[in-house]
Amino acid sequence: xxxxxxxxxxxxxxICAVLAGLAFHHNHxxxxxxxxxxxxGMCVPISQEWTR
Numbered sequence: 001x002x003x004x005x006x007x008x009x010x011x012x013x014x015i016c017a018v019l020a021g022l023a024f025h026h027n028h029x030x031x032x033x034x035x036x037x038x039x040x041g042m043c044v045p046i047s048q049e050w051t052r
């Protein structure tokens with residue numbers, strides 16, 4: 001019974017990781033950051049003060 005639960009947990013984690021990767025890729029392609037810093041639709045504006 002324990003091995004069966006282990007397989008179920010491993011499979012669930014793998015599926016969630018694949019779905020998270022696909023979501024990140026979709027956001028990265030759909031919402032590019034342009035001149036901002038970041039990826040996957042999670043962008044942070046860069047001010048000129050930080051580049052000195």
